[in-house]
Amino acid sequence: MRPDMISPCIPVLGRFGLGTGTLASLGRAASLPEVSGLLDEMEINELRTIDTADCYGSGDCERLLGKAMAGRRSKFSLITKGGIRYGNLPGPLRPFNQFLKKGIQKLGYRQCFESFYLRKCLDQSLRRLGSEQVEAFLLHDPSAEVASSSEIAELFFSIKQQGKARFTGVSSGDTDVLRAAINNAACDLIECPAHLRVPAAMLEIWEVCQSRGIHVVGNYIFEPSALWLTGGNRLEAMRGSAGLLPDHATILCGTKNPYPLRASYQWALDPLPLTQAMRLRQVESL
Secondary structure, eight states: OOOOSOOTTHHHHOSEEEEOTTTTOTTSOOOHHHHHHHHHHHHHTTOOEEEOOTTGGGGHHHHHHHHHTTTOGGGOEEEEEEOBOOOOOOGGGGGGHHHHHHHHHHTTOOBOOOHHHHHHHHHHHHHHHTOSOEEEEEEESOOHHHHTOHHHHHHHHHHHHTTSEEEEEEEOSOHHHHHHHHTSTTOOEEEEEOSTTOOHHHHHHHHHHHHHTOEEEEEOTTOHHHHGGGTTOHHHHHHHHHHHSOTTOEEEEEOSOHHHHHHHHHHHTSOOOHHHHHHHHTGGGO
């Protein structure tokens, strides 16, 4: 893949970041000291990017991050997401939010991508994070129709003009959705799975992103079935994924522990050559 255009997100997001999907999980949430320790580790290694979402822990993840970043917000680049409904009970009722979220989704009200709702999501995220702006605001698993809509383009342009987000885009594992998103003029970046078993269509999307200057953020690097291709070797899985991704893509490591964060960062700095990474993908068919 050749770097036809340089994404403006590159100096802001960097090569590696922290995924926070499990920091506020029901029954096994991280403590504030644990989250502060993770951010300390990021500072030591000069890592900036933190990826989160309003629905992670029904807002509790963003609250934790906001507290842990107090006094050092400028040292981090924040990606958050909106569009998935969640419980938002206040104060002493907050512990029931995650149960409420499950109930809402079981009733069939899992998502909403109306502009008024997304604006509300972003404003609430900013309050929880203790910030006037996030570096990126993404739609959380929208349909292809939503990702390509003119209404979403107008929303994205508006929140960037208002200074509430520097960049906008879509988070999805669906290649049809991502294909629709990168054809939306207001899409600056996509977040998607980046393990060794991603479909060939994903590699094609990454190539288009690189040619257009659309930034790629890769998650689910250690997807279990992809680890099988390397015999369970996490180092090779990370290096292989890093080799497949476009130049300068951001790779996320989801963890509560500083050690795997540090180790994964070192592995990501040493990607496999593309030919070797592609060879690993073909192990399954041998």
